[in-house]
Amino acid sequence: MSTNGLSYPIGVAGTPWGPEEKARWRASVKKQRSYAADVLPRIERLRERFDVLRYGVLSYGADGEFPLFALKSRAWNDALPLALVTGGVHGYETSGVHGALRFAERDAAAFEGRLNIVIAPCVSPWAYERIQRWNAEAVDPNRSFSANGAARESRLLMDFIASLRGHFLAHLDLHETTDSDESEFRPAVAARDGKPFEPGEIPDGFYLVDDSANPQPGFQNAIIAAVAAVTHIAEPDAKGEIIGAPLQARGVIHYDVRPLGLCASLTGARFTTTTEVYPDSPRATPEQCNEAQATAVRAGFEYALRHGLA
Numbered sequence: 001m002s003t004n005g006l007s008y009p010i011g012v013a014g015t016p017w018g019p020e021e022k023a024r025w026r027a028s029v030k031k032q033r034s035y036a037a038d039v040l041p042r043i044e045r046l047r048e049r050f051d052v053l054r055y056g057v058l059s060y061g062a063d064g065e066f067p068l069f070a071l072k073s074r075a076w077n078d079a080l081p082l083a084l085v086t087g088g089v090h091g092y093e094t095s096g097v098h099g100a101l102r103f104a105e106r107d108a109a110a111f112e113g114r115l116n117i118v119i120a121p122c123v124s125p126w127a128y129e130r131i132q133r134w135n136a137e138a139v140d141p142n143r144s145f146s147a148n149g150a151a152r153e154s155r156l157l158m159d160f161i162a163s164l165r166g167h168f169l170a171h172l173d174l175h176e177t178t179d180s181d182e183s184e185f186r187p188a189v190a191a192r193d194g195k196p197f198e199p200g201e202i203p204d205g206f207y208l209v210d211d212s213a214n215p216q217p218g219f220q221n222a223i224i225a226a227v228a229a230v231t232h233i234a235e236p237d238a239k240g241e242i243i244g245a246p247l248q249a250r251g252v253i254h255y256d257v258r259p260l261g262l263c264a265s266l267t268g269a270r271f272t273t274t275t276e277v278y279p280d281s282p283r284a285t286p287e288q289c290n291e292a293q294a295t296a297v298r299a300g301f302e303y304a305l306r307h308g309l310a
Contacts (some may be wrong), residue, residue, distance in 0.1 A: 004189040008191040016194035022138045025188075029132055035125040042101050043069050043121065050074055050104065050119075056156035058126060060136045068156060071104055080268075081277035081309065083111075083301050085119040086160070087152070087293070088174060089142045090265045091127025095277050095286070107298045109221040114305055116193020118164070123263075124153045133185045138192055142175075142221060146261040154263070161266055168269035170219075170304040173262075174293045177202060177243065183266045186250035203242045204281050205234030205251070206292055209274035211264060212254035219303050224251045226299035231288045234278065271304040284309045 010028070013020050043052060050071040058066040087093075089102030100121040105195035108117055122128055126136050134140055135151050145158060182202050190197035206227050208220050224233055233251040236242055245253035257272070258265040264272045275296045277289045285290075 011191045014194050017192045022225055025138055027220055029130045031129045032131050033129055039122050046104055055160035060126050068275050070094045071119040075112055075117050080116045080166050082116045083169055084171040084267055085201050085297050086125055088122035088128055088175045091124040092131040092133055093176035095289035095293050097122045098290045099174050102290050102294040103297045137295045142263055143261045145185050145263050145266050149261055166268055168267035169308050171267045171269045171298050172251045172269040172300050173264045173274045175274055175276050187277050201237050203234035205232045205278055207234040207242050207251045207276045209255050210252055211257045211272055213256055220252045221264045222303040223296045223299045227292050231284050270308055
């Protein structure tokens, strides 16, 4: 099919996908890396310092089964506030997974006795292996954190967090914005939904998505200031926007996260943000991207502790 001059090989222009098109899409995406090799051994090694909880399993037929794990502070104290880190909600966003694990391995110990921490480092392992945005059913998990959300990945995490909801002080959801958003994933969603593809502009650098219904500018600015020492911060485009949203502060835009079903709405925490790293920049390395994510979590938690308990 053709959408505004860009072709996507599945579907008919103007017609949403049905089961046949979704099956063709799933067959077209191949495994490129291993959740079992890349992620699970690092989680296993963290058993010395965290309670490792299996909160569900994804069964995707011939593609296999994917156990889902969360790390929970071993020295849990009900008198302390809670904080959540989520990575790999979009499986292709690599530094979200490895940045969450880096924070767990290196930085989380500094918060012992101050925060109860939960880390879900790879929410979408099927998509992680295939370097894809959607799950195996062509559903975006980061539009599914709602009562009627269709992604199993999202529902399982929501069920796991449900008993803790309302007790969280902070939540950082770790993401990337990639060149493939424009070349592959946005054309794919337009084709899936039978809509025209509208080209956009990929920002070069790190930025944050704050919640327009609960803006926390000091929190966002503290994270930006910390990450600026690791990698560059995205500049707005000629319209003063980043990915179509007006700039609110340096490297910060707003979304109304709950109606969109974004993971950042999961906890009801006072301090929330979605990080966005740009791994395709000639000015950033994979190491910088992983470090930017871990730095964002550390800075965000420190700010929340300083300003959220008064």
